[in-house]
Amino acid sequence: MPFRGSLQDIRLFVAAYEEKSFTAAAQRENSTQSGVSHHIRQLEMLLNVKLFVREKVGVTATPVADIFYRKCIETLRGIDDATNRVAQFVPGHQGTFTVGIIPALTHRIVAPTLMRFAQSHPNVKVRIVESFGSLLPQMIASGELDFAISTLHGGETGIRARQLLITPECLVSQATPEQPGPLTTAPPNRPINIAWASRMEGRRAAIMACLSAHDITVDAELEIDSALAMLDLVGRSDWRTVTPCLMIDPEADRQRFAIYPLRDPDVDFSIMLLERTANVLVPEAEAFVEMFTEEARRASDGWMERFAVAQV
Structure with a gap:
């Protein structure tokens, strides 16, 4: 059957699913608890299924919500990707993104990465936020960060991890x-x-x-x-x-x-890229990640060569 809901319905459903709370979803999406509840009820009526079980504290997703969530993520990532591609054709396009990086990786790797990136993408503004790995997933989920470069994380719902090095x-x-x-x-x-x-x-x-x-x-x-x-x-x-x-x-x-x-x-x-499951990184951000990984690999390989000579 054709879907007659809105993109806002999908975004609020995804937020509620990942946060396991209508209140937390409202805070994350700059909405209200009643607004989230209304959109979820509307979705349930349109689909003729129950998506959440309302508990005393928070909500629990139903099995059908698990299936719907995976498809919604695909939809949101597709929209993000299409938007990013179109933006490249806008005259005078200037990108911007915020990346969180753990302290262990800011000391030596960030500076050469920024120098290279500034040369190849002079119109893109990059904001670096240094924070602990345990805090970065929530900062991504809240929208404070577009993505993060960290170490292994706890597998939080709504956060996708990709190993870099x-x-x-x-x-x-x-x-x-x-x-x-x-x-x-x-x-x-x-x-x-x-x-x-x-x-x-x-x-x-x-x-x-x-x-x-x-x-x-x-x-x-x-x-x-x-x-x-x-x-x-x-x-x-x-x-x-x-x-x-x-x-x-x-x-x-x-x-x-x-x-x-x-x-x-x-x-x-393990150096990991963390990003929201529902989003696709803009090409400029992907370029930054690639340069960061190259600089990190160069620094690591320098030590590995010394280890080999010393037979460590």
């Missing part, structure tokens, strides 16, 4: 005459003090297992919200941290840091 993690310490930079193959011979980036609980288990396998014990721990502050602490003291190897420049940082690769068992860092 896998890079090794490493234990970073201050470079000293006894342990010069940029690469060391000898594990610490005494208990270490380790500074963790905030909200990286998901990675700690694998890191601690690797440290234990190398007979590295931890004496003291602390958490720091700022990646730059954490590296400053490591560069000035006997504190260490764990970070993706590509965050450290083997030439520029060789007098300041020494890194010990966390291999055997290997501890890797």
Whole structure:
């Protein structure tokens, strides 16, 4: 049967499905709770099916809503793609997008990416937001971000993840005459003090297992919200941290840091693109992601070559 609803009906249904709440869907779509409820009721009447079970707190999607959601996502992505293609033919078209990036990736990769992107897309405005990986999916869902470059996420409804690159993690310490930079193959011979980036609980288990396998014990721990502050602490003291190897420049940082690769068992860092399931990235955003991935891969490959020479 032909669909006689509106695009707004579909958008509000998708929001309600992903948020599991009419109130949250209204906030996300700049509507009202009663407005969302009205559109959902209208859809249910048009389709002659029940899409949600109203609970005391929130709503639960019915099996038929699961099917309808998948098709609605295809529809919204198709509309987004068509709009993006048409926009390229508008005279004087100037794009803009906002991307969220975790602190571990802003230190060394963002600057060369922006320099390249500005040369090839001078009329496109890019806004970079640095935030924790645990917060980025909600920022995408709320529309605060168009997409994010982060690490593995928890599989939130309405967020699609695409792997861009896998890079090794490493234990970073201050470079000293006894342990010069940029690469060391000898594990610490005494208990270490380790500074963790905030909200990286998901990675700690694998890191601690690797440290234990190398007979590295931890004496003291602390958490720091700022990646730059954490590296400053490591560069000035006997504190260490764990970070993706590509965050450290083997030439520029060789007098300041020494890194010990966390291999055997290997501890890797997955760089992921996160975006709303219902949306398609504009071509300019895709170009930015491609350049970012190239810069990240170049930085990672530089370390992998050193690991190979050192037989790590």
